[in-house]
Amino acid sequence: xxxxxxxxxxxxxxxRNGLNELLKKYDDVHVVALVEDGNELFKELEKHKDIAIVxxxxxxxxxxxxxVLNKLKNSDNNIKPIVISMHDExxxxxxCAKNGAYSYLLKNTDQDELIKTIRIVNGGKKYFQPQxxxxxxxxxxxxxxxxxxxxxxxxxxxxxxxxGLTTKEIAKRLFVSSRTIETHRANIIxxxxxxxxxxxxxxxxxxxxx
Amino acid sequence: xxxxxxxxxxxxxxxRNGLNELLKKYDDVHVVALVEDGNELFKELEKHKDIAIVxxxxxxxxxxxxxVLNKLKNSDNNIKPIVISMHDExxxxxxCAKNGAYSYLLKNTDQDELIKTIRIVNGGKKYFQPQxxxxxxxxxxxxxxxxxxxxxxxxxxxxxxxxGLTTKEIAKRLFVSSRTIETHRANIIxxxxxxxxxxxxxxxxxxxxx
DNA sequence: CTAAAAATCAGTATAAATACGGATGCTATT
DNA sequence: AATAGCATCCGTATTTATACTGATTTTTAG
Numbered sequence: 128x129x130x131x132x133x134x135x136x137x138x139x140x141x142x143r144n145g146l147n148e149l150l151k152k153y154d155d156v157h158v159v160a161l162v163e164d165g166n167e168l169f170k171e172l173e174k175h176k177d178i179a180i181v182x183x184x185x186x187x188x189x190x191x192x193x194x195v196l197n198k199l200k201n202s203d204n205n206i207k208p209i210v211i212s213m214h215d216e217x218x219x220x221x222x223c224a225k226n227g228a229y230s231y232l233l234k235n236t237d238q239d240e241l242i243k244t245i246r247i248v249n250g251g252k253k254y255f256q257p258q259x260x261x262x263x264x265x266x267x268x269x270x271x272x273x274x275x276x277x278x279x280x281x282x283x284x285x286x287x288x289x290x291g292l293t294t295k296e297i298a299k300r301l302f303v304s305s306r307t308i309e310t311h312r313a314n315i316i317x318x319x320x321x322x323x324x325x326x327x328x329x330x331x332x333x334x335x336x337x
Numbered sequence: 338x339x340x341x342x343x344x345x346x347x348x349x350x351x352x353r354n355g356l357n358e359l360l361k362k363y364d365d366v367h368v369v370a371l372v373e374d375g376n377e378l379f380k381e382l383e384k385h386k387d388i389a390i391v392x393x394x395x396x397x398x399x400x401x402x403x404x405v406l407n408k409l410k411n412s413d414n415n416i417k418p419i420v421i422s423m424h425d426e427x428x429x430x431x432x433c434a435k436n437g438a439y440s441y442l443l444k445n446t447d448q449d450e451l452i453k454t455i456r457i458v459n460g461g462k463k464y465f466q467p468q469x470x471x472x473x474x475x476x477x478x479x480x481x482x483x484x485x486x487x488x489x490x491x492x493x494x495x496x497x498x499x500x501g502l503t504t505k506e507i508a509k510r511l512f513v514s515s516r517t518i519e520t521h522r523a524n525i526i527x528x529x530x531x532x533x534x535x536x537x538x539x540x541x542x543x544x545x546x547x
Numbered sequence: 548c549t550a551a552a553a554a555t556c557a558g559t560a561t562a563a564a565t566a567c568g569g570a571t572g573c574t575a576t577t
Numbered sequence: 578a579a580t581a582g583c584a585t586c587c588g589t590a591t592t593t594a595t596a597c598t599g600a601t602t603t604t605t606a607g
Contacts, residue, residue, distance in 0.1 A: 200478075224474045224477050224478060225477045225545060226478070226545075227478045253474055253475065253478075254471075255470060255471070255474055257465075257467055257470070260465060260467070260470035260473075261463060261464075261465070263470075263474075264434045264463055264465055264470070265463060267435045268410075268434055268435060268436070268438075268463075278583060280584060280585095281583095281584095289535055289538075290536060290539075291531055291532035291535060291536030291539075293562085293563065293564090294563070294564075295562090303584090303585070303586085304585080304586060304587085307584075307585055307586060309563095309565085310584085310585080311584085311585095312565090313565075313566085314583095322501035323565075323593090324564075325498050325499055325501060326499065326500060327535075328535050328538040328542075329499045329500075329501075329538050329542065329547065332538075332539065332543075333542075335436075337539065488552085489553095490553075490554065490555095491554095503592085503593065503594090504593070505592090513554085513555065514555080514557090515556095516556050516557060516558095517555050517556065519593095519594075519595085520554085520555080520556080521554085522594080522595090523594095523596085526595090533563090533594080533595075534594075548607100549606100549607085550605100550606085550607080551604100551605080551606075551607095552603100552605070552606090553602100553603080554601100554602080554603075554604090555600095555601075555602075556599105556602105557598100557599080557600080558597100558599090559596100559598095560595100560596085560597090561594100561595080562593100562595070562596090563592100563593075563594065564592080564593065565590100565593080566589100566590085566591080566592090567588100567590085567591100568587100568588080569587080569588090570587080571586080572583105572585080573582100573583080573585100574582085574583080574584105575580100575581090575582085576580085576582100577578100577579085577580080
C-alpha cells in the first residue's frame with residue numbers, strides 16, 4: 128500500500144513545520160515538500176509527479192491560494208487541493224468551492240478531522256464539514272438584499288441587456304422607444320453605482336439580480 | 338408552548354395529503370393549509386400571519402418554487418421555506434440556497450429527517466444535509482471547464498473590462514494601443530460566442546471566468 | 548524546424564452607449 | 578392635497594464599441 132503524497136503550502140513557517148510534525152504520526156501520509164507560496168508549489172509539482180494532495184493556505188505572497196486553485200483546475204492532473212485557512216467567512220469558502228477545492232478546513236481544526244479529511248479526499252471525494260457548508264450557504268443567500276432597489280421594468284430591461292440585446296432590440300420588444308430603454312439603463316447604472324454596462328452586468332450577477 | 342404553523346405547497350395531491358397525515362403525529366407541528374401552487378400559497382399567507390414554515394415543491398404550475406422563494410425573500414416576513422424536491426441536481430440545490438431556502442430535502446427523505454429539519458429550521462437555523470451540500474459544491478466547482486479557451490492576455494483584458502474600464506483605460510494600463518485591446522475584446526467575444534460586452538460578462542461569470 | 552496560436556498594431560465605417568440637459572402622466576404614501 | 582418615485586419620452590453631443598479586412602512579430606506546440 129502506497130502512502131498519500133502531499134505538499135504543504137503555507138507562508139507561516141511555524142504552521143508549516145508544525146503540520147509536518149503532526150502528520151509524521153500517520154504511516155499512510157508522506158509529506159513530500161513544504162513550500163511558502165504558489166510559485167514554489169508549482170516548482171515542486173514539476174519535480175514530483177505523484178502528488179495526491181496539496182494542503183493550501185489562502186493568504187500567501189506572490190501567488191496566493193485562489194490563484195493556485197485556479198491554475199490546478201485548469202491543468203490536467205489529479206492533485207486534490209485541501210484549503211486550510213484561518214478565515215471562516217462564507218465568501219472565502221464559496222470561492223474555494225467554486226475553484227475546485229476538495230475541502231476547506233479552519234486552522235483550528237483538530238488533527239483527527241485533518242487526517243480524516245485527507246483520507247476522504249485521497250479517495251477522490253470532496254468533504255466539507257457541515258458548519259463550513261452552512262457558512263457558505265448563508266453567504267450565498269445573503270448575496271442579494273438588493274432586489275428591491277430596481278423597479279420591475281428596470282429588472283426586465285437589465286435581464287434583456289444581460290442577454291446581449293441592444294437598446295434598439297429591447298425597445299422593440301417592450302414596445303417603447305429606444306430613449307426609454309437608454310434612460311432605464313442609465314438609471315440602473317446610477318443605482319448600482321457602476322461606470323458602464325460591463326461593470327453593471329458583473330455587479331448584477333454578484334448581487335444575484337440576474 | 339405554541340405549535341409550529343406550516344403550509345404545504347405541492348401540486349401533487351397525494352403527496353400533499355400524505356405529508357399532512359404524516360405530520361399529524363407530531364404535536365408540535367400544525368399544518369395550517371395545503372395549497373397546490375405559489376399563488377394559492379400567498380393567498381393563504383395573507384390570511385394567516387403566524388406561519389413559520391412553508392414546505393415547498395419546486396415544480397408547480399402558475400408560480401413555481403423558485404418564484405416563491407424569490408418573492409418571500411424580497412418581502413419582509415420571517416417565513417422560512419423548506420424545499421422538498423425530487424430533483425437532486427446540484428443546480429437546483431444551489432439556486433434554492435441562493436434564493437433563501439432554509440433547507441433542501443429530497444422526496445425520499447424519511448420522516449425522522451423531515452421532522453428534525455422542521456424543528457431545526459423553526460429555530461431559525463438553516464440545515465442542509467451533508468449529501469445535499471456535497472452535490473451543490475460539486476455543481477459549483479464543475480461550472481468552469483473552459484478557462485483554457487482564453488489566453489492569459491485575454492483573461493487579463495476581460496478582467497479589466499468587467500471592472501468597468503474602457504478600452505482606452507485598459508490600453509493605457511497595459512502599455513499597448515487601443516487597437517490591441519479592441520482586437521482582444523473582439524476575439525474574446527468570438528471565442529465565447531456572444532454578441533456584445535454585456536452578454537460576454539454574463540457568460541464569463543457563469544462559466545467562472547471572472 | 549515548421550505550423551499554429553498569441554500578441555501586437557492599423558484603416559474605415561457604422562452602430563451603440565454615455566453624459567448632459569429637460570418633460571409628463573401615473574401611483575402610492577403621507 | 579402634496580410629495581416622491583416610477584415609467585415614459587425627447588434633443589444634442591461625445592465617447593465607445595463593433596464590424597470588416599489586413600498585417601507583423603513572438604511564442605508555443607508538434
